[in-house]
Amino acid sequence: MVPPGRILLLLLLPVATAQMTPGSCSGCGPLSLPLLAGLVAADAVMSLVIVGVVFMCARPRRRPTQEDGKVYINMPGRG
Template identity: 75%
Template sequence: MTPPSHLLFLLLLPVAASQTPAGPCSGCGPLSLPLLAGLVAADAVLSLLIVGVVFVCMRPHSRLAQEDSRVYINMPGRG
């Protein structure tokens, strides 16, 4: 069985990327440690903010239950 073409493409992509010549940013160094720490912290804060907003929006709203005196056929314990 041969792998799907998109899987083969994904497996060969790093090989093709290593064969490309260096661009104008070939001398750029890695990110500095404070910048990297700031990016990770900002990502964590944004993720927690999204989780908090989803939690608040999906929380069931408490409504006051109004007791009625109607008795229905399929409601055991009422009547």
């Protein structure tokens, strides 16, 4: 069951949106093409860096078994 306060908030949200005047944003001009291209390129680079770091941290590491340091008499490859 949804709490009554959240239902009231959902009912008042359209009223609050209707009170806002369109175009009330001051200084929100369109982005220039070089700035937009730079933002997209920076986002792509940062995404690749994050993917690379996650890949490097999440890959399984090869751990030597405990018996690799032991030398046996009848095992010619280990001596």
